[in-house]
Amino acid sequence: MVVAEQVTPAVAGHGEGPVWCPADQRLRWVDMLVGDVLALDPATGAVSRRHVAPVVAALRPRSGGGLVAAVERGFALLGDDSVELLPELWSDPSVRMNDGGCDPLGRFYCGSMAYDAAPGRAALHRLSPSGAVETVLTGLTVSNGLAWTRDGRTAWYVDSATHRMDAFAFDLATGELHDRRPVVAVPPDAGTPDGLCLDVEGGVWVALWDGGVVHRYAPDGSLTAVVELPVRRPTACAFGGPDHADLYVTTSRQGLPADDRSPAGALFRIRPEVPGFPEYTFAG
Numbered sequence: 001m002v003v004a005e006q007v008t009p010a011v012a013g014h015g016e017g018p019v020w021c022p023a024d025q026r027l028r029w030v031d032m033l034v035g036d037v038l039a040l041d042p043a044t045g046a047v048s049r050r051h052v053a054p055v056v057a058a059l060r061p062r063s064g065g066g067l068v069a070a071v072e073r074g075f076a077l078l079g080d081d082s083v084e085l086l087p088e089l090w091s092d093p094s095v096r097m098n099d100g101g102c103d104p105l106g107r108f109y110c111g112s113m114a115y116d117a118a119p120g121r122a123a124l125h126r127l128s129p130s131g132a133v134e135t136v137l138t139g140l141t142v143s144n145g146l147a148w149t150r151d152g153r154t155a156w157y158v159d160s161a162t163h164r165m166d167a168f169a170f171d172l173a174t175g176e177l178h179d180r181r182p183v184v185a186v187p188p189d190a191g192t193p194d195g196l197c198l199d200v201e202g203g204v205w206v207a208l209w210d211g212g213v214v215h216r217y218a219p220d221g222s223l224t225a226v227v228e229l230p231v232r233r234p235t236a237c238a239f240g241g242p243d244h245a246d247l248y249v250t251t252s253r254q255g256l257p258a259d260d261r262s263p264a265g266a267l268f269r270i271r272p273e274v275p276g277f278p279e280y281t282f283a284g
Contacts, residue, residue: 068108193207
């Protein structure tokens with residue numbers, strides 16, 4: 001049986017967006033609503049914290065060093081001691097960035113949501129290495145997990161309000177997503193699909209908000225693994241470690257009762273039978 005091991009104390013209010021950074025062998029994630037980037041050194045268990053902006057939603061390594069991040073209303077480039085905020089994409093303070101990832105062509109995507117999760121107010125935005133930004137999808141509600149298969153030809157995506165995981169075909173020549181199709185419908189009483197990642201067999205690991213579990217689905221949508229956590233609100237997962245065999249899971253305390261005594265906000269680690277692979281990086 002695959003079990004979840006708690007690897008940090010409850011260090012985040014709303015932990016999200018884990019990613020393995022091979023350059024320094026650290027797992028990074030965000031404490032989203034206070035705008036901090038956290039980093040775990042698995043060798044020592046030490047956790048460091050860096051403030052970036054009022055909100056930091058998602059991040060990925062840059063191929064030339066540093067990180068690309070999504071902040072409240074746009075993107076930012078992070079160096080060791082620097083934060084370069086790119087122009088805001090919108091001015092409406094009721095909408096923020098939420099989750100994203102990089103495609104095989106080295107572009108960084110992040111989707112948004114209204115703070116009150118109002119239907120249809122979100123979109124998926126794409127930052128190119130040149131700094132150009134395009135809006136890829138509109139009419140979304142809670143744009144969440146996005147990840148590509150190892151061969152780069154399929155992208156898995158979650159708009160949490162649909163309670164589904166969808167797959168897009170990805171054209172490696174044109175760089176466009178097309179032929180969106182629903183693959184997995186998650187029953188509402190099982191939790192809400194949130195952040196996701198993929199393993200080398202094309203299996204999709206997804207955190208279920210309010211479900212207290214991480215599920216693995218085969219490429220055909222069949223459920224193949226359920227891993228329970230001692231918290232209600234897992235948010236996202238990512239493979240890490242030198243061999244990408246550790247599955248890290250972020251969790252949230254957001255909206256929980258003040259008397260909740262669970263380790264919500266901690267980082268957990270799972271060792272599945274099937275490993276992952278390196279995330280695509282931002283080429284800018």
